[in-house]
Each structure stands twice: as structure tokens, then as C-alpha cells.
Amino acid sequence: MQYKKWRCLICDYVYDEELGAPDDGIPPGTRWEDVPDSWTCPDCGASKDDFQMEEI
């Protein structure tokens, strides 16, 4: 399955499933649905609900 990217609507941060968010303990390859709901945008603190899948 192809990796997807999700973009923060507030600040444009991109969560790339392929890269994960290792600084937050989310290893590379973590699918968006497996990112915990408590995770927030590392740049602006927005919640997962404020992210939108981006067409690549």
C-alpha cells in the first residue's frame, strides 16, 4: 500500500506516513489511522481532526 501524506490545515505541517514523527515516538511507516488521537501537530498543536489528506 502506498504511503499517504496528511497536511495540517492550521500551519501546513505535513505528516508523511513513510517518515512518521520519530521526535514524538511515532516510527517511520506508521499509518495515519494508527497515529494516536492524542497526538497533535508538532508545529502548531492542532489535533488530528485538523489534518486533511493530501493528494500527491
Added chain:
Amino acid sequence: MSAVMTTTRWHDPKRYLWLLGVPVMLLPMLGGWLVDATGLSLFWWFMPLIVYLVVPVADLLVGEDRNNPPESAVADLEKDRYYRWAVYAAVPMEYATLIWGAWVAGTESLAWWEYLGLAISVGMVTGISIAVAHELGHKTDPFEQWLAKIALAPTGYGHFYTEHNRGHHVRVATPEDPASSRYGESFYAFLPRTIAGAMRSAWKIEKARMQRRGLPTWHWRNDALNAWAMTPILFGALIAAFGWIVLPYLLIQAVYGFSLLEVVNYLEHYGLCRKKLPSGRYERCQPTHSWNSNHVFSNVLLYGLERHSDHHANPLRGYEALRHFEDSPQLPNGYAGMILLAYCPPLWFAVMNRKVRAHYGGDLTKANVVPRLRAKLGAPTPA
């Protein structure tokens, strides 16, 4: 007896105080009335007299409030539309004052220093309105986003809407942020750097957004462009109504208004710096990366903006729910008093450099310092 039954409902002691931000917008008109009533032209300068003299003293006398709303009350606070309306109401008042000022400038024969006082008084209102736009621009509701741009139009600072969320919040307290001041940097060195840097950054952000949407950069959906466009329309309408004599008034209040925002930017993050992680990203923004002030008087006038530490660590929190943190660095006065200090760099350095050094245990390599000092400290230059 269940736990729910025994919990007494928490009442927000500041609930009605937040409304004070609305009449503040009208103070220049009160000044104009006082000129008429007393014959003293000094009252054209009413707003700076209040903000630079009365507010710092009031902050000193009224003091700080370190209380936080209990976590259990936060969800209700943020759902309560009342707090949103207390912000919305400030915008029509801002416009009432701006238009009143144009009418006075266009119809009364004022001496140059009376004209200047009027423009500065109104500029203080339009400058404080950037704090209102700030509170609105953080929300995802389209109505609030448009109202934010409308509140910015009098100062011509429409790009703040883009730059604040997508630029400043992302890079805050790093050497890369034009709106975070550096240890050893005077306000007068910071001012041109932040004005130019914020505009450049906003344009880059909007250009990239338009590209992602497959639209040309010069398009009405470019948020920097559509927000900027409101300013010439507004100024054009006021010139058409009151004549060219209002043009200097409009320009003076705009420049003074946005310089007021920038002096506030100057004191919000002075010298503070986030650590760079091995991944090359900066650590998440913590309450320790913004100067905080709990001074009640100026806080209620600015919709809690001075509780800045929590705001940057949790940007989506409404102003009514912002908290005090014991470990965040504290300003010795509210913003009004600190602005006066920022205008006098030797005094600012005397007070604040000591505080930055104390915050980092004397290790300035951890601080955001001016480049010439960075070289002397042997700290790595930012990429």
C-alpha cells in the same frame, strides 16, 4: 452521592471583564469629547496617555492573577459563544473610531500636533485591534477568519493573518523567525527585520499554497492578497468621503498601529530559544519559550494575549482558558509598561538581559542571540 453531584459549577471571575476590550476601542472619541469639554488640546493624545501612563501604573497596583480555570471547566468555557462575541464586538468599534478620526481630520482645522495626536490615538486602537485579529485568526471558522482580515485592514497588515499561524507559530523562539527578537537586539534593530521578514515569509507561504491548489499566485484566494486588498479600498473610501487631507492621518495611524504590534512581538519571545533535536527539527514549543505576564489590567484589555506562554504551547486554546505556568519566564510588568522599556534599549537590556541569563542558568549558548554575539560564544550558526 456521585462525584458529579458534588462538583459545584465553576464561575469565571473574569467573564464580564473581557468586555472591557470593546469600549477601549472608543477611547479616542472620549478624548475628542474631552477636548471639546475642557478646551485642552492635550486630549487629542488621550490614548497614548492612557496606555503609556495609566495602564502601567494600573498593572503595578492591581498586580497579577496566577489563578487558572480548573481543567474540568475548560471544555465549557471554550464552547461558550459569549467569549467569541466579546471579541467580535471590538471590530465594529475599531471601525467607528477609525471613521470618526477621518471625519475629524477632514472637517476640523487642527494644528499639526493635534492632528498627529489624533492619528496616534487612533493608531493605538487599530494596533490593539491586531490583538483582536490575532484571537480571531487562530480559529478555523470562516466568519472569524474574515473578521480577522477586516480588523487588520486599517493597519495594512493583512499578511499577519497568514504569517502568524503558518510562519510565526511554526518558527517561534528560533533564529529563523523574523518575529522572535534576539538577545542583544534593540527594538529599533528588530523593527525593520520583522517588518520585512514577515512580509517575505507570508508571500512565500501563500505562493506555495496557491501552487499546491494549482492556482496562480496572483489570485483572489491568495490570503495575503485578499487581506491586503481591503486596505486601499478602505483608505480610498475614506479619502473619497473626507478629502485628501485624511491621507496623512490614515498613513500615520497605520504605521503607528503595526509598529505597536511589532513592539509587542519584540517583548514576547526576547532571547528565548527552542533546542534543535538530532532530527534537525526544533523541540516542540513549550511554555518556557514565551515571556508571560499575569498582570490583570492589561490582560483583560488585550484578550489574555499576555498569557503568551500557554498560547504558544497550546495555540488552539481560547483566550478565556489560557493558564499561568510556574516554570514560564515572567515579565516584570504588563505589555504597556514593557513597551516603554523596549523603546529605551539601554533600560531594556539592563532589565531583560539579566532575566534571559538567569532563565538559562548563565549559559547564553542556549538563548536566541544576535549573530555577532553568537560568533563570540562559539555557538553553531543556524542553517
